[in-house]
Amino acid sequence: MPDVFNFTFNDIPNLEGKVAIVTGGNSGLGEVVSRELACKGCKVYIASRSRTRAEAAIARIKTSIGTDENLVFFELDLETMRGAVAAAESFLKLESRLDILVANAGLGGIKSELTPDGFERTFGVNHLGHFAFVTTVLPLVIRTADDNVDSQVRIVIMTSKSYEKSSPIDFEDVKTTYHSKFAFFTLQDLLRRYARSKLANIYFMRELADLVKERKNIYVNACHPGLVYTNIFDLSTSPLPWYMRYIGERQAKWFGVNVNDGAKPALFLAADRRVIENDVKGALIYPGPTDGFIYFSNIYIRKINQLGMDVQSRKKLWQFSENALKKALESCSEC
Numbered sequence: 001m002p003d004v005f006n007f008t009f010n011d012i013p014n015l016e017g018k019v020a021i022v023t024g025g026n027s028g029l030g031e032v033v034s035r036e037l038a039c040k041g042c043k044v045y046i047a048s049r050s051r052t053r054a055e056a057a058i059a060r061i062k063t064s065i066g067t068d069e070n071l072v073f074f075e076l077d078l079e080t081m082r083g084a085v086a087a088a089e090s091f092l093k094l095e096s097r098l099d100i101l102v103a104n105a106g107l108g109g110i111k112s113e114l115t116p117d118g119f120e121r122t123f124g125v126n127h128l129g130h131f132a133f134v135t136t137v138l139p140l141v142i143r144t145a146d147d148n149v150d151s152q153v154r155i156v157i158m159t160s161k162s163y164e165k166s167s168p169i170d171f172e173d174v175k176t177t178y179h180s181k182f183a184f185f186t187l188q189d190l191l192r193r194y195a196r197s198k199l200a201n202i203y204f205m206r207e208l209a210d211l212v213k214e215r216k217n218i219y220v221n222a223c224h225p226g227l228v229y230t231n232i233f234d235l236s237t238s239p240l241p242w243y244m245r246y247i248g249e250r251q252a253k254w255f256g257v258n259v260n261d262g263a264k265p266a267l268f269l270a271a272d273r274r275v276i277e278n279d280v281k282g283a284l285i286y287p288g289p290t291d292g293f294i295y296f297s298n299i300y301i302r303k304i305n306q307l308g309m310d311v312q313s314r315k316k317l318w319q320f321s322e323n324a325l326k327k328a329l330e331s332c333s334e335c
Protein backbone atom coordinates (compact mmCIF):
# COMPACT_ATOMS: atom_id res chain seq x y z
CA MET A 1 0.00 0.00 0.00
CA PRO A 2 1.36 3.48 -0.81
CA ASP A 3 2.26 5.62 2.22
CA VAL A 4 0.77 8.79 0.80
CA PHE A 5 -2.20 9.41 -1.48
CA ASN A 6 -2.45 12.55 -3.52
CA PHE A 7 -6.11 13.50 -3.63
CA THR A 8 -8.08 16.21 -5.40
CA PHE A 9 -11.84 16.60 -5.86
CA ASN A 10 -11.36 15.28 -9.41
CA ASP A 11 -10.63 11.87 -7.89
CA ILE A 12 -14.23 11.58 -6.73
CA PRO A 13 -16.00 9.28 -9.20
CA ASN A 14 -19.52 9.60 -10.53
CA LEU A 15 -21.87 8.87 -7.61
CA GLU A 16 -25.22 8.88 -9.39
CA GLY A 17 -27.72 6.53 -7.77
CA LYS A 18 -25.95 6.64 -4.40
CA VAL A 19 -27.35 8.09 -1.18
CA ALA A 20 -25.30 9.84 1.49
CA ILE A 21 -25.95 11.49 4.81
CA VAL A 22 -23.56 14.04 6.29
CA THR A 23 -24.09 15.00 9.92
CA GLY A 24 -23.33 18.67 10.50
CA GLY A 25 -23.57 19.13 6.73
CA ASN A 26 -24.77 22.71 7.16
CA SER A 27 -21.40 24.20 8.00
CA GLY A 28 -17.61 24.04 7.65
CA LEU A 29 -16.16 20.69 6.64
CA GLY A 30 -19.55 18.97 6.42
CA GLU A 31 -20.78 21.55 3.94
CA VAL A 32 -17.81 20.99 1.61
CA VAL A 33 -18.22 17.20 1.88
CA SER A 34 -21.93 17.56 1.04
CA ARG A 35 -21.17 19.88 -1.88
CA GLU A 36 -18.56 17.64 -3.46
CA LEU A 37 -20.63 14.46 -3.12
CA ALA A 38 -23.73 16.20 -4.53
CA CYS A 39 -21.68 17.64 -7.37
CA LYS A 40 -20.85 14.07 -8.44
CA GLY A 41 -24.51 13.09 -8.55
CA CYS A 42 -24.93 11.61 -5.07
CA LYS A 43 -28.19 12.35 -3.25
CA VAL A 44 -26.99 14.02 -0.06
CA TYR A 45 -29.00 14.45 3.12
CA ILE A 46 -27.65 17.44 5.03
CA ALA A 47 -28.28 16.37 8.59
CA SER A 48 -28.59 19.47 10.73
CA ARG A 49 -30.28 20.58 13.89
CA SER A 50 -31.36 23.79 12.15
CA ARG A 51 -33.48 23.98 9.01
CA THR A 52 -32.49 27.61 8.55
CA ARG A 53 -28.75 26.89 8.66
CA ALA A 54 -29.15 23.83 6.42
CA GLU A 55 -31.15 25.79 3.85
CA ALA A 56 -28.54 28.55 3.92
CA ALA A 57 -25.85 25.91 3.24
CA ILE A 58 -27.91 24.43 0.40
CA ALA A 59 -28.24 27.94 -1.11
CA ARG A 60 -24.44 28.46 -0.86
CA ILE A 61 -23.81 25.10 -2.50
CA LYS A 62 -26.26 25.94 -5.27
CA THR A 63 -24.38 29.16 -5.93
CA SER A 64 -21.16 27.18 -6.08
CA ILE A 65 -22.16 24.18 -8.22
CA GLY A 66 -25.17 25.57 -10.01
CA THR A 67 -27.77 23.17 -8.67
CA ASP A 68 -29.30 21.98 -5.42
CA GLU A 69 -31.27 19.10 -6.89
CA ASN A 70 -29.28 16.43 -5.02
CA LEU A 71 -29.44 18.13 -1.62
CA VAL A 72 -32.06 17.45 1.03
CA PHE A 73 -32.37 18.91 4.52
CA PHE A 74 -32.67 16.26 7.20
CA GLU A 75 -33.38 17.21 10.80
CA LEU A 76 -30.96 15.71 13.30
CA ASP A 77 -30.04 16.96 16.74
CA LEU A 78 -27.38 14.83 18.38
CA GLU A 79 -27.90 16.38 21.80
CA THR A 80 -30.08 13.52 23.05
CA MET A 81 -29.80 9.86 22.16
CA ARG A 82 -33.56 9.54 22.00
CA GLY A 83 -33.72 12.36 19.44
CA ALA A 84 -30.91 10.82 17.41
CA VAL A 85 -32.70 7.44 17.35
CA ALA A 86 -36.00 9.06 16.34
CA ALA A 87 -34.23 10.86 13.47
CA ALA A 88 -32.52 7.64 12.38
CA GLU A 89 -35.85 5.80 12.41
CA SER A 90 -37.41 8.48 10.24
CA PHE A 91 -34.47 8.15 7.84
CA LEU A 92 -35.10 4.40 7.59
CA LYS A 93 -38.61 5.20 6.34
CA LEU A 94 -37.29 7.68 3.77
CA GLU A 95 -34.65 5.65 1.98
CA SER A 96 -34.05 2.07 0.94
CA ARG A 97 -30.27 2.50 0.68
CA LEU A 98 -27.44 4.36 2.39
CA ASP A 99 -24.09 4.22 0.61
CA ILE A 100 -22.12 6.92 2.42
CA LEU A 101 -22.49 7.98 6.03
CA VAL A 102 -20.24 10.79 7.21
CA ALA A 103 -20.42 11.28 10.99
CA ASN A 104 -18.95 14.75 10.93
CA ALA A 105 -20.93 16.94 13.33
CA GLY A 106 -19.06 18.00 16.39
CA LEU A 107 -18.46 20.71 18.88
CA GLY A 108 -15.63 21.86 21.09
CA GLY A 109 -14.71 24.88 23.12
CA ILE A 110 -18.07 25.01 24.85
CA LYS A 111 -19.08 25.50 28.47
CA SER A 112 -18.91 22.43 30.66
CA GLU A 113 -22.57 21.37 30.86
CA LEU A 114 -24.63 18.20 30.85
CA THR A 115 -26.96 17.07 28.06
CA PRO A 116 -30.55 16.18 29.00
CA ASP A 117 -29.32 12.55 29.08
CA GLY A 118 -26.90 13.53 31.84
CA PHE A 119 -23.59 13.41 29.98
CA GLU A 120 -20.95 16.07 29.52
CA ARG A 121 -22.05 17.79 26.30
CA THR A 122 -18.91 17.38 24.16
CA PHE A 123 -18.94 13.63 24.83
CA GLY A 124 -22.72 13.49 24.48
CA VAL A 125 -22.89 15.15 21.06
CA ASN A 126 -19.57 14.08 19.53
CA HIS A 127 -19.86 10.46 20.60
CA LEU A 128 -23.16 9.34 22.17
CA GLY A 129 -25.46 11.15 19.73
CA HIS A 130 -23.55 9.63 16.82
CA PHE A 131 -23.53 6.23 18.49
CA ALA A 132 -27.33 6.35 18.74
CA PHE A 133 -27.81 7.60 15.19
CA VAL A 134 -25.26 5.41 13.40
CA THR A 135 -26.13 2.16 15.16
CA THR A 136 -29.83 2.73 14.33
CA VAL A 137 -29.18 3.26 10.61
CA LEU A 138 -26.52 0.54 10.48
CA PRO A 139 -28.95 -2.19 9.32
CA LEU A 140 -29.69 -0.05 6.25
CA VAL A 141 -25.97 0.38 5.56
CA ILE A 142 -25.54 -3.40 5.79
CA ARG A 143 -28.56 -4.04 3.58
CA THR A 144 -27.19 -1.62 0.99
CA ALA A 145 -23.92 -3.56 0.95
CA ASP A 146 -25.67 -6.95 0.77
CA ASP A 147 -28.12 -5.92 -1.96
CA ASN A 148 -25.43 -4.27 -4.08
CA VAL A 149 -22.46 -6.59 -3.90
CA ASP A 150 -20.66 -4.72 -6.66
CA SER A 151 -20.85 -1.39 -4.89
CA GLN A 152 -18.93 -0.20 -1.85
CA VAL A 153 -20.47 1.31 1.21
CA ARG A 154 -18.55 3.76 3.39
CA ILE A 155 -18.78 5.05 6.92
CA VAL A 156 -16.52 7.96 7.76
CA ILE A 157 -16.05 9.17 11.32
CA MET A 158 -14.59 12.65 11.75
CA THR A 159 -12.18 12.63 14.64
CA SER A 160 -9.20 14.85 15.48
CA LYS A 161 -5.55 14.40 16.19
CA SER A 162 -6.44 15.87 19.58
CA TYR A 163 -7.36 12.31 20.52
CA GLU A 164 -3.62 11.74 20.96
CA LYS A 165 -3.77 14.02 24.02
CA SER A 166 -6.54 12.07 25.71
CA SER A 167 -6.06 9.97 28.80
CA PRO A 168 -8.14 6.78 29.18
CA ILE A 169 -11.89 7.45 29.35
CA ASP A 170 -13.18 7.71 32.89
CA PHE A 171 -16.83 6.63 32.64
CA GLU A 172 -17.83 8.40 35.84
CA ASP A 173 -16.19 11.62 34.79
CA VAL A 174 -18.23 11.78 31.54
CA LYS A 175 -21.27 12.40 33.74
CA THR A 176 -19.77 15.42 35.45
CA THR A 177 -19.00 19.06 34.71
CA TYR A 178 -15.99 21.08 35.74
CA HIS A 179 -15.73 24.73 36.69
CA SER A 180 -12.75 26.71 37.84
CA LYS A 181 -12.16 30.39 38.42
CA PHE A 182 -8.71 29.98 36.88
CA ALA A 183 -8.61 30.38 33.11
CA PHE A 184 -5.66 28.01 32.78
CA PHE A 185 -7.57 25.09 34.36
CA THR A 186 -10.73 25.93 32.38
CA LEU A 187 -8.70 25.72 29.17
CA GLN A 188 -7.09 22.43 30.21
CA ASP A 189 -10.51 20.98 30.98
CA LEU A 190 -11.96 22.14 27.67
CA LEU A 191 -9.10 20.55 25.71
CA ARG A 192 -9.33 17.39 27.80
CA ARG A 193 -13.08 16.99 27.15
CA TYR A 194 -12.64 17.52 23.41
CA ALA A 195 -9.71 15.07 23.21
CA ARG A 196 -11.74 12.46 25.10
CA SER A 197 -14.68 12.77 22.73
CA LYS A 198 -12.32 12.35 19.77
CA LEU A 199 -10.75 9.25 21.34
CA ALA A 200 -14.30 7.93 21.67
CA ASN A 201 -14.72 8.56 17.92
CA ILE A 202 -11.67 6.36 17.24
CA TYR A 203 -12.96 3.56 19.47
CA PHE A 204 -16.38 3.79 17.84
CA MET A 205 -14.87 3.58 14.36
CA ARG A 206 -12.69 0.59 15.28
CA GLU A 207 -15.56 -1.30 16.89
CA LEU A 208 -17.92 -0.55 13.97
CA ALA A 209 -15.27 -1.74 11.51
CA ASP A 210 -14.97 -4.93 13.52
CA LEU A 211 -18.73 -5.41 13.63
CA VAL A 212 -19.09 -5.33 9.84
CA LYS A 213 -15.84 -7.09 8.98
CA GLU A 214 -17.66 -10.07 7.42
CA ARG A 215 -18.95 -7.70 4.76
CA LYS A 216 -16.16 -7.23 2.25
CA ASN A 217 -17.77 -4.14 0.72
CA ILE A 218 -18.23 -1.97 3.82
CA TYR A 219 -15.39 0.43 4.58
CA VAL A 220 -15.37 2.08 8.00
CA ASN A 221 -12.61 4.60 8.66
CA ALA A 222 -11.86 7.81 10.53
CA CYS A 223 -10.01 10.97 9.66
CA HIS A 224 -8.49 14.12 11.05
CA PRO A 225 -9.06 17.12 8.75
CA GLY A 226 -6.06 19.19 9.84
CA LEU A 227 -6.39 22.55 11.54
CA VAL A 228 -9.20 24.33 9.69
CA TYR A 229 -10.72 27.72 10.45
CA THR A 230 -14.45 26.96 10.75
CA ASN A 231 -17.31 27.84 13.08
CA ILE A 232 -15.88 25.42 15.62
CA PHE A 233 -13.43 28.24 16.41
CA ASP A 234 -16.26 30.63 17.17
CA LEU A 235 -15.51 30.57 20.87
CA SER A 236 -18.07 33.24 21.81
CA THR A 237 -19.98 30.79 24.03
CA SER A 238 -16.86 29.28 25.58
CA PRO A 239 -16.00 29.85 29.23
CA LEU A 240 -12.54 31.14 28.28
CA PRO A 241 -11.47 34.75 28.88
CA TRP A 242 -11.35 37.03 25.82
CA TYR A 243 -7.58 36.79 25.29
CA MET A 244 -7.64 32.98 25.16
CA ARG A 245 -10.57 33.04 22.75
CA TYR A 246 -8.69 35.56 20.63
CA ILE A 247 -5.53 33.42 20.52
CA GLY A 248 -7.54 30.27 19.70
CA GLU A 249 -9.42 31.94 16.85
CA ARG A 250 -6.33 33.68 15.43
CA GLN A 251 -4.28 30.50 15.55
CA ALA A 252 -6.85 28.70 13.40
CA LYS A 253 -7.34 31.69 11.10
CA TRP A 254 -3.64 32.28 10.46
CA PHE A 255 -2.27 28.76 10.53
CA GLY A 256 -5.24 26.64 9.50
CA VAL A 257 -5.74 25.24 6.03
CA ASN A 258 -8.75 26.31 4.01
CA VAL A 259 -11.97 24.39 4.42
CA ASN A 260 -11.76 22.80 0.95
CA ASP A 261 -8.43 21.21 1.80
CA GLY A 262 -9.68 20.27 5.26
CA ALA A 263 -12.55 18.28 3.73
CA LYS A 264 -10.24 16.16 1.57
CA PRO A 265 -9.45 13.38 4.06
CA ALA A 266 -13.18 12.77 4.64
CA LEU A 267 -13.95 12.89 0.91
CA PHE A 268 -11.09 10.52 0.17
CA LEU A 269 -12.56 8.00 2.61
CA ALA A 270 -16.12 8.63 1.42
CA ALA A 271 -15.52 8.18 -2.29
CA ASP A 272 -11.99 7.57 -3.57
CA ARG A 273 -11.48 4.24 -5.35
CA ARG A 274 -8.02 3.79 -3.73
CA VAL A 275 -9.76 3.06 -0.42
CA ILE A 276 -11.15 -0.04 -2.11
CA GLU A 277 -8.03 -0.91 -4.11
CA ASN A 278 -5.91 -0.80 -0.96
CA ASP A 279 -8.61 -2.30 1.27
CA VAL A 280 -8.39 0.61 3.72
CA LYS A 281 -10.51 -0.44 6.71
CA GLY A 282 -10.48 0.53 10.38
CA ALA A 283 -7.85 3.13 9.53
CA LEU A 284 -7.15 6.68 10.60
CA ILE A 285 -6.28 9.18 7.87
CA TYR A 286 -4.37 12.43 8.37
CA PRO A 287 -3.67 15.18 5.88
CA GLY A 288 -0.01 15.72 5.24
CA PRO A 289 2.72 16.44 5.46
CA THR A 290 1.81 19.37 7.72
CA ASP A 291 -1.27 19.86 9.81
CA GLY A 292 -2.01 23.41 8.75
CA PHE A 293 -0.47 26.47 7.15
CA ILE A 294 0.93 24.68 4.09
CA TYR A 295 -1.05 21.87 2.60
CA PHE A 296 0.08 19.60 -0.19
CA SER A 297 -3.18 17.74 -0.88
CA ASN A 298 -1.64 14.60 0.49
CA ILE A 299 -3.34 12.10 2.68
CA TYR A 300 -1.71 9.35 4.62
CA ILE A 301 -2.67 6.51 6.92
CA ARG A 302 -1.62 7.36 10.44
CA LYS A 303 -0.81 4.64 12.94
CA ILE A 304 -3.37 4.82 15.74
CA ASN A 305 -1.64 5.21 19.10
CA GLN A 306 -1.57 2.53 21.79
CA LEU A 307 -4.52 3.93 23.73
CA GLY A 308 -6.59 4.26 20.56
CA MET A 309 -5.86 0.63 19.69
CA ASP A 310 -6.79 -0.68 23.14
CA VAL A 311 -9.46 -3.31 22.49
CA GLN A 312 -10.73 -3.57 26.08
CA SER A 313 -11.27 0.19 26.31
CA ARG A 314 -13.18 0.36 23.05
CA LYS A 315 -15.38 -2.59 24.04
CA LYS A 316 -16.02 -0.93 27.37
CA LEU A 317 -17.04 2.27 25.59
CA TRP A 318 -19.40 0.34 23.31
CA GLN A 319 -21.02 -1.38 26.29
CA PHE A 320 -21.29 1.90 28.16
CA SER A 321 -22.87 3.61 25.14
CA GLU A 322 -25.34 0.75 24.64
CA ASN A 323 -26.39 0.95 28.29
CA ALA A 324 -26.71 4.74 28.10
CA LEU A 325 -28.86 4.41 25.00
CA LYS A 326 -31.08 1.76 26.56
CA LYS A 327 -31.55 3.95 29.63
CA ALA A 328 -32.31 7.04 27.54
CA LEU A 329 -34.96 5.15 25.56
CA GLU A 330 -36.51 3.52 28.65
CA SER A 331 -36.64 6.77 30.60
CA CYS A 332 -38.93 8.12 27.93
CA SER A 333 -41.06 5.11 27.09
CA GLU A 334 -44.21 7.17 27.61
CA CYS A 335 -43.00 10.39 25.87
Ligand SMILES: NC(=O)c1ccc[n+]([C@@H]2O[C@H](COP(=O)([O-])OP(=O)(O)OC[C@H]3O[C@@H](n4cnc5c(N)ncnc54)[C@H](OP(=O)(O)O)[C@@H]3O)[C@@H](O)[C@H]2O)c1
Nearest residue numbers: 024027028029077078079104105106160227228230231232
Ligand atom coordinates in the same frame (compact mmCIF):
# COMPACT_ATOMS: atom_id res chain seq x y z
N1 LIG B 1 -11.90 22.65 12.23
C1 LIG B 1 -10.90 21.96 12.71
O1 LIG B 1 -9.75 22.45 12.82
C2 LIG B 1 -11.11 20.55 13.12
C3 LIG B 1 -9.98 19.81 13.52
C4 LIG B 1 -10.15 18.49 13.90
C5 LIG B 1 -11.41 17.92 13.86
N2 LIG B 1 -12.49 18.66 13.48
C6 LIG B 1 -13.80 18.01 13.47
O2 LIG B 1 -14.47 18.27 12.27
C7 LIG B 1 -15.88 18.16 12.46
C8 LIG B 1 -16.59 19.31 11.75
O3 LIG B 1 -16.24 20.51 12.39
P1 LIG B 1 -16.03 21.88 11.62
O4 LIG B 1 -14.63 22.29 11.84
O5 LIG B 1 -16.56 21.81 10.25
O6 LIG B 1 -16.91 22.86 12.53
P2 LIG B 1 -18.34 23.54 12.29
O7 LIG B 1 -18.32 24.36 11.08
O8 LIG B 1 -18.68 24.19 13.59
O9 LIG B 1 -19.28 22.29 12.04
C9 LIG B 1 -19.76 21.50 13.09
C10 LIG B 1 -21.11 20.97 12.69
O10 LIG B 1 -21.60 20.15 13.76
C11 LIG B 1 -22.94 20.54 14.00
N3 LIG B 1 -23.42 20.24 15.34
C12 LIG B 1 -22.96 20.72 16.52
N4 LIG B 1 -23.75 20.28 17.53
C13 LIG B 1 -24.72 19.51 16.97
C14 LIG B 1 -25.85 18.81 17.48
N5 LIG B 1 -26.18 18.82 18.77
N6 LIG B 1 -26.62 18.11 16.61
C15 LIG B 1 -26.35 18.12 15.29
N7 LIG B 1 -25.32 18.79 14.74
C16 LIG B 1 -24.52 19.49 15.59
C17 LIG B 1 -22.94 22.04 13.77
O11 LIG B 1 -24.27 22.49 13.64
P3 LIG B 1 -24.66 24.03 13.96
O12 LIG B 1 -24.27 24.81 12.76
O13 LIG B 1 -26.13 23.95 14.19
O14 LIG B 1 -23.89 24.42 15.18
C18 LIG B 1 -22.14 22.10 12.48
O15 LIG B 1 -22.94 21.79 11.38
C19 LIG B 1 -16.09 18.11 13.97
O16 LIG B 1 -16.35 16.77 14.35
C20 LIG B 1 -14.75 18.55 14.53
O17 LIG B 1 -14.49 17.99 15.80
C21 LIG B 1 -12.36 19.97 13.09
